[in-house]
Amino acid sequence: MPGLYFSRRPERRRGGRRLSSRRAFLVAGAVWAALVCSAGVCCADDEGVRADLARFSGAWRVVGIEANGERGENRREILVTYDGDGHWSLTVDGNAGSRGTVRLDPLAAPKEIDVSIADGDGKGAELRGIYEVGDKSLRICLRGEQGWRPREFQSRDGALMLFFERQE
Numbered sequence: 700m701p702g703l704y705f706s707r708r709p710e711r712r713r714g715g716r717r718l719s720s721r722r723a724f725l726v727a728g729a730v731w732a733a734l735v736c737s738a739g740v741c742c743a744d745d746e747g748v749r750a751d752l753a754r755f756s757g758a759w760r761v762v763g764i765e766a767n768g769e770r771g772e773n774r775r776e777i778l779v780t781y782d783g784d785g786h787w788s789l790t791v792d793g794n795a796g797s798r799g800t801v802r803l804d805p806l807a808a809p810k811e812i813d814v815s816i817a818d819g820d821g822k823g824a825e826l827r828g829i830y831e832v833g834d835k836s837l838r839i840c841l842r843g844e845q846g847w848r849p850r851e852f853q854s855r856d857g858a859l860m861l862f863f864e865r866q867e
Contacts, residue, residue, distance in 0.1 A: 747806055751803050754832045757780070759866065761862070768853070785800050797816050798817055799818070810830050810831065812830045812841075814827075814841065827846070828841035837865070839860070840853070840861075841859050843857065
């Protein structure tokens with residue numbers, strides 16, 4: 700670093716400020732602590748994502764759909780299956796449907812989800828939303844890629860609410 704010198708006596712010199720050994724170690728310790736803490740946050744993010752992906756894993760049956768504030772009647776058997784790596788597949792009445800990936804941000808409030816559709820209906824679409832996952836229930840509020848991410852679990856202004864129940 701330009702201008703950072705180490706000596707036993709603090710004094711000013713041409714070209715920069717001298718730091719005492721004690722101060723230099725304090726500065727180095729602070730930098731090291733900042734690096735360790737920021738690495739810990741990254742690991743915590745990854746651990747949070749892995750934990751929520753693990754909670755998503757398995758088959759979920761759609762038990763309700765809400766649009767424009769009105770809950771619709773679900774007449775079809777719709778299952779969404781998540782693996783532990785962020786991939787999902789959809790089946791409707793036993794027939795294969797769309798497939799894709801999810802990205803989660805469990806540290807956001809509310810928790811955020813981005814759904815990418817790789818194959819099937821809506822191929823290439825990116826849906827942004829929020830989610831809440833429990834042991835036996837999951838709810839997701841989504842908005843299409845051209846829109847904003849919902850900030851609350853309400854189906855207004857084009858947002859769609861999906862309610863799931865875990866399949867055993």
